[in-house]
Amino acid sequence: MAPAASSTLIDRLRPIVGAGGMLTSVSDLMVYECDGFTIEKTPPQVVVFPTTTEQIVQIVKLCNELNVPFLARGAGTSLAGGCVPVGGGVMIGLSRMKKILEMNYENRYAIVEPGVVNKWLTEACRDAGFHYAPDPSSQGACTIGGNVATNSGGPHTLKYGVTVNHILGVEMVMPDGRVIVTGGPAEDNPGYDLTGVIVGSEGTFGIVSKVWVRLTRNPESYRTLLGVFATVDDATNTISEIIGSGIIPGALELLDQLILGAVEQAFKFGFPLDAGAVLIMEVDGVNAGLDDEAARIEAIAMRNGAREVRRANTEAERLLLWKCRKQAFGAVGRLAPSYCTQDGVVPRTKLPEMLRFIRNVSERHSLKIANVFHAGDGNLHPIILFDERDADQVKRVFEASHEILDQCIALGGSVTGEHGIGVEKLDFMPKLFSPTDLGMMVRLRDAFNPTNICSPNKMLPTSGGCAEPSQISAAKPGRRAAV
């Protein structure tokens, strides 16, 4: 059956969400043609904004009836094209489902709608002494639903774990319109841990309409240190030694010279602009134990050639330091008209080697590459600066990105630590996984999404070799997925 014409689709959707709950004009739809991965763009046929699970069900059932693909979108902050509507279809924007339905401190969980912004949740429980632990840098905008889809990380995941470690259950509208609930406030429910496998499925298993999240008690106290290093190598050696010494910091973040310049211009923190790199090193927990750990970390940094180690002396100073870190990506706009962020992971001890490799790539391709990343996890975010109006630069950016990610694989790592495969990294899946691995993943997806009507062509490369890769522009990985 051929997909329905847009007019029929829109006429049928209107009674479900109301005229005010949808966008249909070309100019409005353009906003939704991509997420934070701007290289691949396809507008949806229509964007709808349901406010209830029941509305999602009706939308999904209609899409099935009319044979139109659909996908969910939170805040659109994802960086791998996870919410690009490949092949068009209906985009289900969840930003109006933003209620916190229950805060249960006694049992340490909250129930939220998917459109709740990550940071709202932490703000809502701050006075009770709790927080929601995963804290992606985009936490001021990104939604819990989106975090569930991509299994988001953040600086503090080094100690506290990623999204999946904090999700107790979900309500999900299945691709055929059924509603299921997995997990819930009680742990260890008998049966398969479907919650665990839904988290990180990048929206290919259904539309999550409600989430049970774990709330974490706030640490009693923090010690936040800023290590200043002449070279990136000194900083990465410090990271290696801190982890090797048996200390698990709350966070361990590296910013190199290029990013420091941009961040300093934006926030005037007082970063030393001549430093090769700085490390934000934070320990948290019971106050009585922290001076000891902070002193050990300081000693390790000094032993590895730190020029100085500063301490955040007030909570305001600490928060400013974190603001600089979390908004570093925004500050990059000061350095170049366009940038492309990568999300590779290597075993932590391979960081010095990997960063040297990135420097080499930068020189060979004559591209500036800034680094700001979750050093303690080995999760790199090289930011390649370019001008997208220059076709040759764009080509070099692709080459450089691919070389960096290939090297992550060669060093025993992965091509994505927290951003996801989306459409951007489909080509890397066969490098990480065998045909059997991918075949089993397809079988799993088919258990949830047998007709592939829900966010088609994401996460797993289409099998069957219908198209010669050479016929498709390397600059359009999403197109390849759609073939």
Place this chain on the structure above:
Amino acid sequence: MAVSSIDGLIPLKQFSPGSAEELSAIIQTANAAGQAVYPVGGQTMTGFGLPPTKPGVAVDLTGLNQVIDYPARDMTITVQAGIRIAELQAILAKENQELPVDVPLPDRATLGGSIAVNASGPRRFGYGTLRDYVIGISLMNDQGETFKAGGRVVKNVAGYDLMKLATGSLGTLGIITQVTLKVKPKAGAGEWLVLPCPEGDVATVIAILGLTRTRPVAVVLKADGPNREFTVGYEDNPPSVAWQVKQLREELPDSLRSRLGVLPPHEAEKYRVTQRDFPLLETSPVTFKANVVPAMTWEFVKRAGGLGPVEALFGNGIVFGHLPDVEAVPRLQAAAGECGGNLVLLRCPTAAKTLARVWGRPAGDLELMRAVKKNLDPQNLFNPGRFVGGI
């Protein structure tokens, strides 16, 4: 060790593969013959689940027990799944690291088996469970082909998280052959405190532990006959642990403070072993595991108390208990349901096993679980009939 039978299923031909290739051949042969495959590890929980529904072969995986890679400074380890937990912990201990999951009977239990049954213990309050530590996994499918997910780095979102799916799957989706774990440095210090507690004071203690400024890694309540006893565990660096012990003492009212005892190291170790192994004590024929909403743990213990010894992992809502027979099981399952959870039987005489008794109330997502099983193990080769809903 020979597997004589699984819930009365005999004769059971047994294989002990020494390599993935041998395992693959066994699976292919069984599949071609229409036989089932029953994976076995350390046989600490072989009786968990419903009786098998198909004749088949047992595969003892303890021969696949090699360490593949242990880059200690990356704090990850890759091992074959048949390695025994105690052996794994001994290897990690040489680097002052551990897998902070208190698997019962670690001298016998294998890593693969522990993952299949989602084994856990007292310190899960502070450190989580196996699902938080398995970062990469290889399984063998019904064709004898190895498939994997995850990797060897601590943060990785490429591909579906089959690690979560395999954890607690009772070996029904494939045979776990290799695992990569994230491990932790051992804490610099640890103290275990014991607080015998009159029944009337239990609620007070729970309230104090809910609001304490300290951060215990374990809070266990043991109820045996008229006795109620809390154990509180702290692990961190020495100044932190010393402060927490002092602080908890201050937070308790006078009448309870005088009862609080700090266990000397060898006593603490004995307590920890006893509590860790409690779920697999074989003193009674029937053992249950209830999972309730954490704040309802005491309510559930009160209802389950008096029937046999009970151990509750506070903060997680997990309660283990031993029973003389299955008579009280429906009542306890109803109580667990009213406390927001469920109750399954870890041990039960084969003749008394029914779907409802062994697995409790069916989950709302059972149909989806069936679909997952059907797609990943279409021949119903692995552990048929033993899991929830008769999967």
